[in-house]
Amino acid sequence: MSGWMQLAYLLAAVLFIVGLKRLSHPATARRGNTISAVGMLIAIVTTLLDQQILSVELIVLGGVLGSGAGLWMARAVPMTAMPQMVGILNGFGGGASLLVAAAEWHRLVQTGEQLPVDIAVTIYASTLIGAVTFSGSMIAAAKLQELVPGRAVGFPGQHPINLMLVVALLAAGIYLTVGPDHPELFLALNAGALLLGILLVIPIGGADMPVVISLLNSYSGLAAASTGFVIRNPGLIITGALVGASGIILTQIMCKAMNRSLLNVLFGGFGAAASGGAGTDARTAALTARGVREVTVEDAALLLAFARSVIIIPGYGLAVSQGQHQVRELADLLEKRGVSVKYGIHPVAGRMPGHMNVLLAEANVSYDKLFDMEQINPEFAHTDVALVIGANDVVNPAARNTPSSPLFGMPILAVDQAANVVVMKRSMNPGFAGVENELFYDRKTAMLFGNAKDSLLRLIAEVKTA
C-alpha cells in the first residue's frame, strides 16, 4: 500500500470521527451522518485504485447487488422494527469479515507455504469474531421479528456445552496457527463458530435483546478491526475500534438502566428467577390489598385539560399499539389549552437504546420536548399530572423503596412525585420483571385500562369538548 493511500484511509477514519462527533446534537446529526458517508466513499474509491485489484467486474457485481438490497431494506423497514434492522445489518458486517478471512486463508494456503504466525492469528481471530457476529445477529433479529420464539430458550447443560465449544474453537485456532494447514479443521472452525453464535443468543429472552444488539454492534466493529489486521490496513483498524467502543458504551448504558450486569444478561435466565414470589413483602401486600382506583376517560380528560403541566411517560406498550401519533395529537390539544407538555423517556423505553425517541420523532414530536431521565426527574415534584402510557417497571417506586425487589437499585422515572398520576395500561399484568408495581396502588394514581391507542383516541375526543 502506497503512502498516499494510507493517508486517504486515515482521512476516511478522521471523517468518521468528525461524523460521530456531530451526533452529539440532533441539529447537527444528519450532517454528521453525511460526512461519515463521504468518508466511506473515499475509502471505497481509494481501494478501487489499489494495484492489487486486477478486475473490477466482480466488485461492481457484488457492490450493485449489496447496495440495492441495503437501500431497499432501509426504505422499507418500519421504525418499530429498527432493532431487527440494526441486528441484520450487524450480521452482514460480521459475515463480510468472515468471508474476507476465509478468502485470504484460501489464497495463502494455495501458495503451499506455512502461514506466518502473525498472519495466521489474525485470520483465525477474524473468522471467529465474524462468524459469531453473523449467526448471533441473525438469531437476535429473528427473535425480535418473532420468527423464532422470543422467550429465553434453555436446554440442559447449555453453559458447559458452550464452554466446551469455546475451548474447542480456541484449541483448533491454536493448532492451525502452529501446526500444518488443515482445510477440514479450518472448515470445522467456521462451522463451530457459527454454531457458537446461535447457542450464545438463543437462551436470551426477547426483552433482553437491546443489550444483545448493543453487544453485537460492538462485535461488528471488532470484526471490522480484525479484517484490518488480516489485510494490514490501519484505516480499518481505527474504524473498527471506534465502532467497537460505541457498542461497548451502549451495552454498559443498557445494563445499568436495566439494573443487570452483562454476565447476568448473557447467562442469567432472569424471567425464571424473578417470578418466584418476588417483591411480595409486607409493604407491597398492604398496598395491593387496598386495590387500584380506576378512572373513566371523561375524568382523566378533565384532569389533563385543566392541568398546568403534564409529563408523558411513553413505554413499549405505546409502540406496540402504534399510538405515537395519537399521543402527539393529545399533546397538541393540551398545549393549545395552555398546558405545558413534556416527555420523560427512560433509557430502556422501547426495544433498543433511544428507540422511543425515534418513534416519537416519527410522529413529529419536537426533539426539545423529549427529556432524558436525569433531566426530567427533578421536574416531577412540581408537575400536575404524570401520564404513563404502556410503561411499567421503569416507573416502579420499588426500585427505590423495596430492597427485596429484583428492581431495587434500578434508576427509575420519579413519576410518584407528581401531584396526580394517570396510568394507561391494558391490564394489571406485571411488567417484564414480574413484579407488582406499587405506583398503581398509590392514592394519587388513577388507572385507565384499555389498549393505549383506543384510550388515547377517546381522551382526544373528550379533551376537545372539555
Next chain:
Amino acid sequence: MSVLVVLVVIFTLAMFVGFEVITKVPPTLHTPLMSGSNAISGITIVGAMIVAGMGATRFAAVLGVIAVAFAMINVVGGYAVTDRMLRMFKRERRP
C-alpha cells in the same frame, strides 16, 4: 517493532478516541448512533473489495463477491436508514 505490534497500538488508541466521542452522544440519538456506527463498521468493504478484485483463486473470488455484497448491504443500508431517522428529528414544527 513488528507490524502487528504497531497495529495493536493503533487499535488501542483508537478505542480511547471512540470512548471519548461516543460518551458525548445524548440518549435521544442512541438508535441512530447504533445504525450509523453500524454503517461505519461496513469498512470491511475495503477488505472485501481487495479479495474480490485480486481473484487469487476462483474460490477466493466467489467469497470476495459475496463479501462485497454483504458489506455493501451494511454500508448503504446503514447510512440510508440512519439518514431516514435523523431527518425525522425536528424542532417545533406546527402544522
